[in-house]
Amino acid sequence: MQRILVAGAGGFIGGWLVRELISRGNEVTAVDIKPISQWYQVFPTVNNLTRDLLKLENCDELTKNIDQVYNLAADMGGMGFIENNKAACMLSVLINTHLLMGAKKNGVLRYFFASSACVYNAEKQKNVDIEPLREEDAYPAMPEDGYGWEKLFSERMCRHFYEDYGLETRIARYHNIYGPNGTWNGGREKAPAALCRKVAQAKYSKSNSIQIWGDGEQTRSFTFVDDCIEGTILLMESEVKEPINIGSNEMVSINDLGKMVKKIAKVELENEYNLSAPKGVRGRNSDNTKIVNLLNWQPKVSLQEGLLKTYNWIEEQVIAEMKRNQ
Numbered sequence: 001m002q003r004i005l006v007a008g009a010g011g012f013i014g015g016w017l018v019r020e021l022i023s024r025g026n027e028v029t030a031v032d033i034k035p036i037s038q039w040y041q042v043f044p045t046v047n048n049l050t051r052d053l054l055k056l057e058n059c060d061e062l063t064k065n066i067d068q069v070y071n072l073a074a075d076m077g078g079m080g081f082i083e084n085n086k087a088a089c090m091l092s093v094l095i096n097t098h099l100l101m102g103a104k105k106n107g108v109l110r111y112f113f114a115s116s117a118c119v120y121n122a123e124k125q126k127n128v129d130i131e132p133l134r135e136e137d138a139y140p141a142m143p144e145d146g147y148g149w150e151k152l153f154s155e156r157m158c159r160h161f162y163e164d165y166g167l168e169t170r171i172a173r174y175h176n177i178y179g180p181n182g183t184w185n186g187g188r189e190k191a192p193a194a195l196c197r198k199v200a201q202a203k204y205s206k207s208n209s210i211q212i213w214g215d216g217e218q219t220r221s222f223t224f225v226d227d228c229i230e231g232t233i234l235l236m237e238s239e240v241k242e243p244i245n246i247g248s249n250e251m252v253s254i255n256d257l258g259k260m261v262k263k264i265a266k267v268e269l270e271n272e273y274n275l276s277a278p279k280g281v282r283g284r285n286s287d288n289t290k291i292v293n294l295l296n297w298q299p300k301v302s303l304q305e306g307l308l309k310t311y312n313w314i315e316e317q318v319i320a321e322m323k324r325n326q
Contacts, residue, residue: 003027005066007053007099008073010034012182013114013174013228015041017070020229022046031062032073040181053095056102063102068236071099072114076147077188079213082118083278086146096154100161110168112236113158115243117175117284118148128219130283132249135173135242135290144280155243162241170235175247175286179225179306180313185321191254192222192261196311199261200318202269209270214279216255216271221285223248224306227299231291240294247286248299260304264311 004021008014010032018030022045029047032039036048051058053073063069074092076082082089096113103111120133121142143152158169178192185197198210223246231246252260255271262269291297 001025001027002067003029003065004068004070005029005031005062006070006072007031007062007095008071008114009046009048010036010039011072012040012179013177013225014070014072015039015181016179016225016229017072017232018043018046020233029062029066053099054091056098059095059098059102060105061102063099063106063108066103066106066108068110068112069099069103069108070112070114070232070236071096074114074150077183078190078194079278079280081188082144082147083280089147090150093150093153093157096157100157100167104161104165104167108167110170110236111158111161112170112172112232113154114232115151115155115171115173116148117173117245117247117286118144119152119155119173120148120284122281125281125284128217128253128283130219130251130285132285132287133245134287135244138243169241170238171243172232172235172246173243174223174228175245175284176220176222177225177228178222179310182225184314184317191220191257192307192310193314195254195258195261196307196314197318199258199265199267199269200311200315203265203267203315204319204322207269209272210258212254212258212271212273213277214254214275215273216258217253218279218281219251219253219283219285220257221248221251222257222303222306223286223299224301224309227301231295231297231299234295234297238295244291244294245286245288246291247288248303249286249288250303251283251285252303257307260307261311264308265315
């Protein structure tokens with residue numbers, strides 16, 4: 001049994017992580033800046049707290065009598081949010097910095113930082129048929145402006161807190177995590193959730209089309225949340241100190257992702273392309289060689305299986321919203 005602090009516990013990945021950690025018998029403190037009523041998952045056996053982790057005094061207080069810290073707290077969202085809120089994304093460096101300071105001061109044994117594939121050099125992501133990104137491809141540094149720089153800087157902070165102070169840090173570079181019980185509307189949702197919402201809304205409003213950002217040929221790999229949680233805990237318990245990819249290498253275009261969602265929903269819809277919308281890099285995929293070799297881990301859930309679970313949950317949310325608005 002470990003005494004564990006999960007920062008960002010009211011968010012999508014944080015909620016699933018808390019669920020798994022308590023199922024393993026740990027004592028968990030869950031914290032998020034949002035009111036608890038707005039968390040995606042809440043567990044009564046957990047110490048649930050609302051705190052602003054941009055403030056050093058809160059991070060100092062919360063890391064007392066804690067064995068492990070999982071830092072998933074950040075101001076972030078899908079590409080639409082990231083491209084239009086660069087300063088807000090950069091401010092998350094304070095969360096990681098203050099949590100690291102608290103962890104060092106209070107003798108935390110292990111510290112996890114949730115980084116992102118947005119740290120990778122943009123020059124290596126200009127083609128749809130991209131070579132999978134290796135951990136070494138983060139340098140020379142040219143990450144996603146704003147959000148990517150925050151993640152890369154925070155990775156270096158973790159590294160130096162280990163080198164200078166002996167704080168055991170672990171860093172995962174997440175590749176497009178998706179699944180139920182997460183953001184599906186409001187502008188912060190990522191591509192799988194956005195497409196599931198658009199298809200479900202079109203299905204029940206009798207529309208004959210959905211909007212695709214860009215030309216739809218941009219490519220990505222998407223990782224189901226169950227795989228993300230398993231890989232995260234495995235990494236935290238390992239001796240792997242360098243940043244490592246946690247992602248799927250099942251690459252797909254946004255157009256093909258949309259086709260998969262439409263097939264699940266059993267609808268035929270046309271695509272309307274918004275070429276001026278935020279669309280990010282042209283291609284991105286995960287090279288899992290390092291995590292397979294070091295931790296014998298790879299994702300188990302196929303994109304088809306994960307999308308089915310995600311669509312079914314989002315369809316329920318769309319129907320409930322439409323009933324409320326009637």
